[in-house]
Amino acid sequence: xxxxxxxxxxxxxxxxxxxxxxxxxxxxxxxxxxxxxxxxxxxxxxxxxxxxxxxxxxxxxxxxxxxxxxxxxxxxxxxxxxxxxxxxxxxxxxxxxxxxxxxxxxxxxxxxxxxxxxxxxxxxxxxxxxxxxxxxxxxxxxxxxxxxxxxxxxxxxxxxxxxxxxxxxxxxxxxxxxxxxxxxxxxxxxxxxxxxxxxxxxxxxxxx
Amino acid sequence: xxxxxxxxxxxxxxxxxxxxxxxxxxxxxxxxxxxxxxxxxxxxxxxxxxxxxxxxxxxxxxxxxxxxxxxxxxxxxxxxxxxxxxxxxxxxxxxxxxxxxxxxxxxxxxxxxxxxxxxxxxxxxxxxxxxxxxxxxxxxxxxxxxxxxxxxxxxxxxxxxxxxxxxxxxxxxxxxxxxxxxxxxxxxxxxxxxxxxxxxxxxxxxxx
Amino acid sequence: xxxxxxxxxxxxxxxxxxxxxxxxxxxxxxxxxxxxxxxxxxxxxxxxxxxxxxxxxxxxxxxxxxxxxxxxxxxxxxxxxxxxxxxxxxxxxxxxxxxxxxxxxxxxxxxxxxxxxxxxxxxxxxxxxxxxxxxxxxxxxxxxxxxxxxxxxxxxxxxxxxxxxxxxxxxxxxxxxxxxxxxxxxxxxxxxxxxxxxxxxxxxxxxx
Amino acid sequence: xxxxxxxxxxxxxxxxxxxxxxxxxxxxxxxxxxxxxxxxxxxxxxxxxxxxxxxxxxxxxxxxxxxxxxxxxxxxxxxxxxxxxxxxxxxxxxxxxxxxxxxxxxxxxxxxxxxxxxxxxxxxxxxxxxxxxxxxxxxxxxxxxxxxxxxxxxxxxxxxxxxxxxxxxxxxxxxxxxxxxxxxxxxxxxxxxxxxxxxxxxxxxxxx
DNA sequence: GATGAATGAGGCTTCATTCAT
DNA sequence: TATGAATGAAGCCTCATTCAT
Numbered sequence: 001x002x003x004x005x006x007x008x009x010x011x012x013x014x015x016x017x018x019x020x021x022x023x024x025x026x027x028x029x030x031x032x033x034x035x036x037x038x039x040x041x042x043x044x045x046x047x048x049x050x051x052x053x054x055x056x057x058x059x060x061x062x063x064x065x066x067x068x069x070x071x072x073x074x075x076x077x078x079x080x081x082x083x084x085x086x087x088x089x090x091x092x093x094x095x096x097x098x099x100x101x102x103x104x105x106x107x108x109x110x111x112x113x114x115x116x117x118x119x120x121x122x123x124x125x126x127x128x129x130x131x132x133x134x135x136x137x138x139x140x141x142x143x144x145x146x147x148x149x150x151x152x153x154x155x156x157x158x159x160x161x162x163x164x165x166x167x168x169x170x171x172x173x174x175x176x177x178x179x180x181x182x183x184x185x186x187x188x189x190x191x192x193x194x195x196x197x198x199x200x201x202x203x204x205x206x207x208x
Numbered sequence: 209x210x211x212x213x214x215x216x217x218x219x220x221x222x223x224x225x226x227x228x229x230x231x232x233x234x235x236x237x238x239x240x241x242x243x244x245x246x247x248x249x250x251x252x253x254x255x256x257x258x259x260x261x262x263x264x265x266x267x268x269x270x271x272x273x274x275x276x277x278x279x280x281x282x283x284x285x286x287x288x289x290x291x292x293x294x295x296x297x298x299x300x301x302x303x304x305x306x307x308x309x310x311x312x313x314x315x316x317x318x319x320x321x322x323x324x325x326x327x328x329x330x331x332x333x334x335x336x337x338x339x340x341x342x343x344x345x346x347x348x349x350x351x352x353x354x355x356x357x358x359x360x361x362x363x364x365x366x367x368x369x370x371x372x373x374x375x376x377x378x379x380x381x382x383x384x385x386x387x388x389x390x391x392x393x394x395x396x397x398x399x400x401x402x403x404x405x406x407x408x409x410x411x412x413x414x415x416x
Numbered sequence: 417x418x419x420x421x422x423x424x425x426x427x428x429x430x431x432x433x434x435x436x437x438x439x440x441x442x443x444x445x446x447x448x449x450x451x452x453x454x455x456x457x458x459x460x461x462x463x464x465x466x467x468x469x470x471x472x473x474x475x476x477x478x479x480x481x482x483x484x485x486x487x488x489x490x491x492x493x494x495x496x497x498x499x500x501x502x503x504x505x506x507x508x509x510x511x512x513x514x515x516x517x518x519x520x521x522x523x524x525x526x527x528x529x530x531x532x533x534x535x536x537x538x539x540x541x542x543x544x545x546x547x548x549x550x551x552x553x554x555x556x557x558x559x560x561x562x563x564x565x566x567x568x569x570x571x572x573x574x575x576x577x578x579x580x581x582x583x584x585x586x587x588x589x590x591x592x593x594x595x596x597x598x599x600x601x602x603x604x605x606x607x608x609x610x611x612x613x614x615x616x617x618x619x620x621x622x623x624x
Numbered sequence: 625x626x627x628x629x630x631x632x633x634x635x636x637x638x639x640x641x642x643x644x645x646x647x648x649x650x651x652x653x654x655x656x657x658x659x660x661x662x663x664x665x666x667x668x669x670x671x672x673x674x675x676x677x678x679x680x681x682x683x684x685x686x687x688x689x690x691x692x693x694x695x696x697x698x699x700x701x702x703x704x705x706x707x708x709x710x711x712x713x714x715x716x717x718x719x720x721x722x723x724x725x726x727x728x729x730x731x732x733x734x735x736x737x738x739x740x741x742x743x744x745x746x747x748x749x750x751x752x753x754x755x756x757x758x759x760x761x762x763x764x765x766x767x768x769x770x771x772x773x774x775x776x777x778x779x780x781x782x783x784x785x786x787x788x789x790x791x792x793x794x795x796x797x798x799x800x801x802x803x804x805x806x807x808x809x810x811x812x813x814x815x816x817x818x819x820x821x822x823x824x825x826x827x828x829x830x831x832x
Numbered sequence: 833g834a835t836g837a838a839t840g841a842g843g844c845t846t847c848a849t850t851c852a853t
Numbered sequence: 854t855a856t857g858a859a860t861g862a863a864g865c866c867t868c869a870t871t872c873a874t
Contacts, residue, residue: 014858032240035843046860051845118336132389139385158401165385166378166405173377174370177347181340193366197374201409222833243868254835259870430854448656452848462856467849544742548805555801574817578798582821585797586790593763593789597756609782613790617825638837659864670839675866 015053017043022060027111031061031119058126061115065130068112069137075101076141084149088205096195099171103187106175117176138172139164150204167198223261225251230268235319239269266334269323273338276320277345283309284349292357296413304403307379311395314383325384346380347372358412375406431469433459438476443527447477474542477531481546484528485553491517492557500565504621512611515587519603522591533592554588555580566620583614639677641667646684651735655685655743682750685739689754692736693761699725700765708773712829720819723795727811730799741800762796763788778827791822 012020021042025034036057040050054060079098085091106113116134119127142164155163174194178185199205220228229251233242244265248258262268283306290306293299314321324342350372363371382402386393407413428436437458441450452473456466470476491514498514501507522529532550558580571579590610594601615621636644645667649658660681664674678684703722709715730737740758743751766788779787798818802809823829 036845037843047844048846048861049859052858056844135385135389157404162382162398162401163405165382166402169377169379169381170374171377173381174373177343177373181343190370193370194374196365197371197409200411201405203408244870245868255869256836256871257834260833264869451846463848464850464857465855468854472848551801551805573820578814578817579821581798581801582794582818584801585793585795587793589793589797590786590789593759597759606786609786610790612781613787613825616827617821619824660866661864671865672840672867673838676837680865 014043014045014049017045018050018053019060019064023064023111023115026061026064026115026119031057031115061119062126062130064112065116065134068109068116069134071105071109072102072138073141075105076145079145082145082149083202083204088199091204092195092199095198096191099191099194100187102171103175103191107179107187110179113175114180117172118180135168139168142167150202154203163202166201170194170198170201222251222253222257225253226258226261227268227272231272231319231323234269234272234323239265239323270334270338272320273324273342276317276324277342279313279317280310280346281349283313284353287353290353290357291410291412296407299412300403300407303406304399307399307402308395310379311383311399315387315395318387321383322388325380325388343376347376350375358410362411371410374409378402378406378409430459430461430465433461434466434469435476435480439480439527439531442477442480442531447473447531478542478546480528481532481550484525484532485550487521487525488518488554489557491521492561495561498561498565499618499620504615507620508611508615511614512607515607515610516603518587519591519607523595523603526595529591530596533588533596551584555584558583566618570619579618582617586610586614586617638667638669638673641669642674642677643684643688647688647735647739650685650688650739650743655681655739685743686750686754688736689740689758692733692740693758695729695733696726696762697765699729700769703769706769706773707826707828712823715828716819716823719822720815723815723818724811726795727799727815731803731811734803737799738804741796742804759792763792766791774826774828787826790825794818794822794825 018039022034022039025038025042028034029038034057036050037047039057039060040047054063075098079094079101081094082098083091083095085094116131143160146160146164171194174190178190226247229249230242230247233246233250236242237246242265244258245255247265247268248255262271287302287306287309289302291299291303293302324339351368354368354372379402382398386398434455438450438455441454441458444450445454450473452466453463455473455476456463470479495514495517497510499507499511501510532547559576562576562580587610590606594606642663646658646663649662649666652658653662658681660674661671663681663684664671678687699722703725705718706722707715707719709718740755767784770784770788795818798814802814
């Protein structure tokens with residue numbers, strides 16, 4: 001009987017094999033130093049097979065990054081209220097919960113996260129595009145949530161545009177620093193401190 | 209005697225010629241795509257001459273970056289009081305003044321700044337080293353100033369280590385975003401908003 | 417039964433599909449640049465199918481060329497008298513008629529003709545073989561007709577061997593030049609001038 | 625003493641080394657089958673050296689062909705009177721002398737001549753360009769000489785344009801056939817017969 | 833110090849051909 | 854017969870680095 005298997009044990013396609021191999025190799029050696037031959041070697045297919053699925057090393061990289069960005073987007077989409085709440089504690093709780101989720105995604109896909117932030121933007125059009133897209137999408141998502149959750153009257157001294165960049169900076173550089181450089185940290189505590197800092201920075205702690 | 213010298217018009221050394229050419233080329237093409245031949249071509253010297261001064265493309269890059277980092281360090285060193293002051297307004301003024309100087313250095317050396325932040329860290333040992341060094345030095349400098357200027361009692365909920373990363377994130381990502389991606393902004397206003405956000409984030413606005 | 421058959425609408429065999437596709441592709445891209453994948457793509461069959469009918473790209477090319485040469489041969493065979501006639505005008509008429517037919521075959525199968533003359537002979541054994549074979553057969557046919565139609569006494573100063581090459585040269589280079597390079601010409605007039613030139617060149621215009 | 629040598633014993637430049645090697649290899653294997661590595665191997669230089677002088681295999685080929693075409697042009701230029709003369713014998717003598725020179729150039733540079741005519745025009749832009757250029761230049765040179773030497777009244781039944789193509793065909797296909805395919809022939813006799821055929825073909829043998 | 837021609841390892845990419853289904 | 858994914862040999866080209874002058 002050829003029924004491949006009772007349920008969801010799906011055979012891994014060659015394309016998936018290549019993507020998985022590429023993630024591992026990019027993580028191990030970095031994008032620049034990874035040769036196509038490393039990827040196909042890891043995937044266990046022939047050199048030419050790579051070109052059946054991707055035009056170049058750039059393309060498979062883009063593929064991987066785009067997929068990854070979607071994970072972050074999903075966290076934003078699944079979050080009903082981010083910067084709002086009935087009182088300070090609830091607001092802080094919301095921010096905190098959100099940041100924990102974000103950090104978790106970051107951590108669970110550390111390999112790819114690292115790729116996205118470590119691999120330079122350079123002047124390489126590919127990286128420039130990917131990296132700027134990521135940056136833009138991220139702050140746009142933050143901005144939308146801010147507009148939705150915070151009365152605009154709040155923003156007397158600062159504008160939403162700028163502040164969303166600040167928040168992104170706090171999150172992204174911290175994630176990068178603690179996960180990539182320090183390599184040891186307490187997610188729970190980091191999220192707490194971040195929430196605290198953001199709450200104050202945005203002055204959401206002040207009674208109306 | 210040719211009149212090329214009367215006073216301080218010192219002849220540019222071949223080494224300087226190469227460094228200037230490298231900065232221009234790295235900025236134009238990015239590190240990866242810049243060939244030694246591009247650098248010597250721009251500098252107007254022969255291919256082999258490069259190797260009289262630098263062991264490799266990596267070395268000249270490192271050279272450029274280190275020089276650049278020193279500029280930032282100097283701003284920190286020249287700053288007496290950063291997070292302190294007799295009252296909120298004075299504190300904010302200090303932070304503001306400091307950030308303006310930092311942004312100015314960033315802007316004046318945009319070419320090299322861009323190199324430092326755009327060129328990926330990759331897994332290339334060189335970039336990893338340079339980039340992490342920059343990161344570490346920057347937050348260390350912030351941390352020292354915080355320890356010097358802020359009573360430790362302030363840090364109940366957050367620790368200085370972490371918060372210094374937050375501040376770095378706010379500054380660095382903003383500078384990157386507004387100067388490299390958006391390419392237009394108001395330094396004065398950006399510094400103000402950043403000072404405001406940091407002040408609140410650190411809760412330095414709360415009376416003891 | 418599907419109505420695709422009622423009468424003589426015979427289904428095109430896969431082999432024919434491939435040959436037609438190959439002619440189009442060879443004409444479009446030339447032999448060297450045409451890939452097997454182009455041919456099967458044009459024919460609408462799978463990659464592997466090609467090898468059920470032809471051992472290689474060379475083989476299908478040879479196949480096409482041989483077929484084509486037969487068309488020219490037929491013109492020679494169908495010609496009773498080429499270089500003969502009761503008087504000058506009749507001779508010229510015979511040559512003229514013959515050349516018109518030859519040019520017509522050339523023109524009607526321009527795609528393949530072009531292949532035969534454009535595709536280099538190179539040192540590729542395949543082309544060498546095909547091209548030399550074409551050359552040899554052509555001049556042999558001319559020679560036979562000359563021997564049949566012209567009293568050998570005519571050839572005092574020239575030998576049939578050599579003159580047949582001259583005639584081939586006149587025809588073939590003209591056809592190539594006017595059809596492939598200039599791409600516009602008057603068949604009737606070209607045949608006339610060619611007949612005229614050949615007649616004189618061979619001195620068939622001189623009374624015995 | 626470094627004076628390289630008393631007189632014209634000039635050192636062969638690397639570029640010349642490559643060209644000579646390329647001619648030999650192209651002749652031996654044909655253009656398509658010759659690899660850059662064959663050329664540099666024959667020349668005794670490194671792979672990369674090739675690219676210091678030529679962008680590609682195509683370029684060196686073009687280089688060789690253009691050089692070769694100039695040799696033919698020179699024969700035309702050095703010929704004062706081609707199709708003219710005081711009487712038939714003188715005309716025939718002029719044509720004969722010219723053809724002998726042309727055949728001699730062809731023969732002396734047999735390797736390159738073969739390249740030009742064997743290597744197909746294909747649909748390769750390079751070959752198309754080179755081959756058509758050669759064709760055009762050749763017939764243009766013939767035409768100019770015809771216009772100069774022959775009273776236009778002669779051309780009642782034929783036009784110079786067309787006839788020049790005929791003459792080219794006679795010469796070129798003969799040279800190709802006897803030198804490349806048959807590989808043995810008598811230059812003197814071939815030139816004689818060709819002169820004879822052309823003279824008659826053009827009807828220059830008819831008293832005005 | 834300065835030159836720049838020469839080197840040659842290294843990696844990308846193509847594509848004819850095979851073979852299990 | 855027909856399929857088309859997979860193969861892998863083959864060759865091009867780049868460019869950091871060397872070295873004789």
